[in-house]
Amino acid sequence: MRLTQLRSFHAVATTGSFTAAARSLHVSQPTVTTQVGQLEVLYGVELFHRAGRGVRPTEMGEHLMTLSRQIFGLEAEAVQLLRESGVLRTGHLRVAAVGPSHVTRMLVAFNQRYPGIKVSxxxxxxxEVLDRLADYSADVGVLAQVARDERFVSVPxxxxAVTIICSAxxxxxxxxxxxxxxxxGERLILRESGSTTRKAIETALEVAGVKPDVVMEIASREIIREAVLQNVGVAAVSEVEYVPGPGLRAVRLxxxxxxxxxxxxxLSERQNSAMVRAFVQCAQETRPLGEVGA
Structure with missing residues (x-):
């Protein structure tokens, strides 16, 4: 397998078309088509489902895309390291977060210090944040739990506090x-499985031997807020995520x-990346006074 073949595959997989891939690689579409075709013939696999002008990866293509994302992510880091010589003037930092309230202060500090770095x-x-870190689709994550996995490093x-919100x-x-x-017995609206807020309130309820009436499971904070406003039930939210408004009340436990x-x-293997180190440093410098680890 040639790297150019893998690069063509990756471009098609990420852009969703051979035309867009060719444009991003600054080569002709027949060149991209040929290189992907050679890859499929060489290993006897089908990498894309072709339907009209659009394409999407097959199951094998999805697996290969996970690896190609890692390969070209590391390549980009190497190029950046050599080009910038440790000075962060350009680049792209991908942040995955559990919500805007947790990450906004960090993003502002990072942008002020490194205005040339694009942040998404x-x-x-x-x-979901951990999954994005693991498959290299995010460089750094901001989440509401310690990652008890040796693949990751966490900085507090x-x-x-988790509070209960209800309608007026x-x-x-x-x-x-x-x-x-x-x-x-209270009508309770829960976040989806995987939510740390949900885990926290469920653990507290179990310890106390309390069984509410779970009426809904909702992944969206905004929809939970609207359901509470309509008096469908009460919900548990982190205080930092609570947005006061007419018809809504917050009650402490x-x-x-x-x-x-x-x-x-x-990821542990990426903690020494210049951009990741820079973001972590900005986060530590903007940490609220008196908070964990302060």
Whole structure:
């Protein structure tokens, strides 16, 4: 296999077409088509489903794309290292985060210090962030849990209480705090599996022997907020993610320590990357006073 063949495959897989791939590689479309075809013939595999002008990777193509993303990600790092000689003037940092509230301060600090670096941000739950780091589609992650996996290194950033939100019509709305036992039988809206906030509240409920009535599981913070406003049920959210508004109330749990945490995470093998180190340093310098690890 030639590197040019793999590069053509990767370009098609990431752009979704042979034409766009050729444009990105500054070669002719027949050249890209030939190189991908040679790769398929050489190993007796089908790498793309071809439908009209668009293409999508087969299952084998998806596996190969995971590897090619790693290969060309490392190549890009090597080029950047040699070109910049340790000075971060240009480049592209891909950040995966569990939500804007955890990462905004870090992004502002990084942009102010390295204005020439392009930053793209994707969001998802903690497991999705780890998955993006593992398959090299993100360089650094900001998530709400310690990655108990030797493939990753985690740097503590902040700690936040989990609070209960309810509509202004709910009986809890007139109170500043409740006991966790009062959630017994209460209509509860949960985040999706993989959410650290969900894990935190479920653990606290189990320890307290409390069984609420789970009425919905929703992956979107915005949809959870709307469901609570409509008095469908109450929900547990991290205080840092709570956005006050008309018709919405936040109530603390006064007899249970339920917490979420923000950590900056990267693959262990990439912790010495100049760009990753720079982002981690910015995060440490902007860490809220008195927070975890301060």
């Amino acid at each position: 941000v994707s969001t998802g739950n903690s497991q 950033y902040s700690e936040h 019509q709910h009986p809890f709305a007139k109170r500043r705090s409740i006991r966790i036992g009062e959630l017994q 006064n007899n249970a320590k339920v917490r979420t945490y923000a950590h900056v995470v990267c």
